[in-house]
Amino acid sequence: LNRSGRTAADFLRNLAALTGGRYHCPVDEDTLLRIHGLLTKGFVDERDPVLPPFEGDDLRRLAQEITKARRFLWKAQSFRSQLQKKNNKEPNVT
DSSP states (O other): OOTTOHHHHHHHHHHHHHTTOOOOOOOOHHHHHHHHHHHHHOOOSTTSOOOOOOOSHHHHHHHHHHHHHHHHHHHHHHHHHHHHHHHHHSOOOO
16 A cells, blocks of 8 residues: 555555554654654744644544643633733722
8 A cells, every 4th residue: 555645544544544553644743853853842832833733533533632722821811811801901999
C-alpha cells in the first residue's frame, strides 16, 4: 500500500474502525516540530495558530481537546477580566 495515497489512507482508516483499532496517519517531521513548539510554548493567546487538521485518530482527538481547552481558557480569561472591571467600578464601602 502507498502510505500517501488517499485510497490507502481511507482503507486503513476503515480497517481500523471495523477491527476496533485506531488509525495512525504518518506525519512529516516539519509538522511534528511545529506541533511540539506549540505544545511546549503553550496556548495562552487567542492569536496562537490553530493546530493543523490531523487524519490519525489519536492526534485528531488530541487536537480537538486542545481546541476545546483553549476556548475554556479564553472564556475564563474574559470572565475574569469582566469581574475585575466590575470590582474596580464599585465604590468601596467601609
